Amino acid sequence: MNETKTQIAAAKAGVITPAMKRVADIERLSPEAVRDEVACGRMVIPANPRHARLLATGIGIAATCKVNANIGRSPERSDEAGELDKLRLCVQYGADTVMDLSVGGRLNEMRGRIIAESPLPVGTVPLYQAADAVEDVTTLAEDDFLEVIRTQAEEGVDFMTVHCGLLSTMLPLAANRMMGIVSRGGALMARWMAHHRRENPLYTRFDDILAICRAHDVTLSLGDGLRPGCLADASDEAQFAELDVLGELTLRCREADVQVMIEGPGHVPFDQIAMNVEREQRVCREAPFYVLGPVVTDIAPGYDHITSAIGATAAAYAGAALLCYVTPKEHLGLPGPEDVRAGIIAYKIAAHAADVARRRPGARDRDDAMACARFNFEWDNQFKLSLDPQRAIEYFCASNPDLTPEQRDHCSMCGAKLCAIKSSRALGGRGSGGGA
């Protein structure tokens, strides 16, 4: 695999790869446009050649907004079969990428099965496996971090989160926060640095990481170890100090022909979201922004798929390219299958709403088809056009148990006599094919 040419290397050389062609077809872009976006780093196509079943996906401002779903074992919950079921739910409900965040158990086998089965790009946080292998992260040597990255790259991982922007000088900034460091990877590296009184090895050894990623076309997702964990810590000095380092590393990735995207917050008040996206775009030279939420309030555990879908829509509208879902179980425990479903649908809503708002070509077609189906009481069509047909059918049937198919020219919300659409259809409306 030493002669793998990365997508960005190919693009810079003027080559249009099969992956670029596929992305162009899906995104209604010309292959040349996709190539140019990849060449300049505004789009990434995470596609490790070892990932046999992969269907290539483009992530960047020129493409539709994408959704990532996290799955993976926790040491205290779930099993391999359960996580593979979640992977199938990710595909069924339309996630665009999936991250295996497993810790505990046989990690290589879990990941191997996910890569073998997934048509979606698979991401990981190699640091988790490194830390999982030992009792205490501080016992790891610098090379240990690199070895895990190499192993996972050789296995076919398409993109990896590495927390290389968190430097030792930033630890006092984090200590002064309300909630310190809430990123698992960030907290682990901070402990390692504090213990050894040395700089972050993921930063000092960044050239070695680049060499591995270039060899296997692994896309780097530069992690935000200092993402805010509450509204109070948003947009602070710690967060932006790390972002500046990520900006510097972005350029080094591109020089090394390694694809790169940038991870972002976290917990951010609604009024600061666009600013955060714009700042990332400026500091990181338009590298695709991969945001986690952000949640726009801290007071709704059990509903953080909603608090964060609100933030994700605003982020995507401002230019974020990939949205990492948050499930209803966030802040409470490991998500189950129903949480995965709820998280994905909430994020499909956010991504789609932003695509419509950014006026991407054709983005509203499905909404318009739904509007016509509603106006014509075509319930089956409405269900078919839904993000979650099964849920729509279930709710409709539960709310209208007595309606025969012939009576479905209204629903139980208004009843037959006061149904607005029934009244309105008599007066016209383009949806019915009539109109004035």
Added chain:
Amino acid sequence: MNETKTQIAAAKAGVITPAMKRVADIERLSPEAVRDEVACGRMVIPANPRHARLLATGIGIAATCKVNANIGRSPERSDEAGELDKLRLCVQYGADTVMDLSVGGRLNEMRGRIIAESPLPVGTVPLYQAADAVEDVTTLAEDDFLEVIRTQAEEGVDFMTVHCGLLSTMLPLAANRMMGIVSRGGALMARWMAHHRRENPLYTRFDDILAICRAHDVTLSLGDGLRPGCLADASDEAQFAELDVLGELTLRCREADVQVMIEGPGHVPFDQIAMNVEREQRVCREAPFYVLGPVVTDIAPGYDHITSAIGATAAAYAGAALLCYVTPKEHLGLPGPEDVRAGIIAYKIAAHAADVARRRPGARDRDDAMACARFNFEWDNQFKLSLDPQRAIEYFCASNPDLTPEQRDHCSMCGAKLCAIKSSRALGGRGSGGGA
């Protein structure tokens, strides 16, 4: 009751009423500030003197953003007891106002019981009762509409939606839309006008309506009969033609010492929401804007509490004062109790996120308290600070069935070894009372 002085009349006369005092206490405003906001019409306090159990609430840009929940019987579903249960849920989960949209059955009794029991301002759409009383709305005479308004005002209704801005000249505009008219009230008035070839009586008899509302201090909520029913119809000529009439009627309300707010869309792409709010504020001279959602995509039936909470947050951030909830059953059927709960919480999130984003004094206090509770693994405190404690507890227990109280220094999401907060606490953080 002929000598009732409306809140706005009192405010104009320089009087601070008990209702204004209460609002000032809740909103951390001075009584004088509340009085001045009411006097100029930027705030309304819907408070019919006949509504004995009412606790007065202020709705306007100077106050925190409020949430309305719709309840009420449908001819095909639910019963009186069920709707009173929903009212209790509204109070329990923190709705600020409630509308009884019942049709079918003994409407006066239903409404009477809701008013008797509700500490929240109660709103109605009198047109529904008028239409419900006959087989066909076109058989109603002009006086019939007024009679229902008078009856309901005398019973103690605090605010009423009247669809008086939809004029006969606008019907061709609506007929040219994808979905025509989707407002129940709008569609009924359109049918009446088309049948009689006469102008909207709620417009031509507006002075009579004002006289009734002044006598009972009923706050008018000027309905948007032409609100868009799909993204394709948003911000169109029909919608804004009606808004212009509402602007004219706003001034007539204020002259007549009648409190007034304005209802707004509906279905609006995310990028058009701020513009819609700003336009309403300009055309209707800063009258409180009462928005329904808006939903930001049409393709997620079963999840419209989410699609619309996204739009509601953006609207509230832009200046909307009252958010009408949308439940997961929207577009599918009448909501049940769990839907009411889901709708209210989604909207509490939206309203609160906007209050934080608008930097209202103290708005973030509860978020900050939650952040500290999280950093200190104070689970009981986290539950207490949650918008829906019961749900948070339920999810936590389901996800962490094996944790003893002593082991609760982590959760099943990361497990004990990789818990970021555990690692981070060792390094500082203000939330723990330590810090650098």
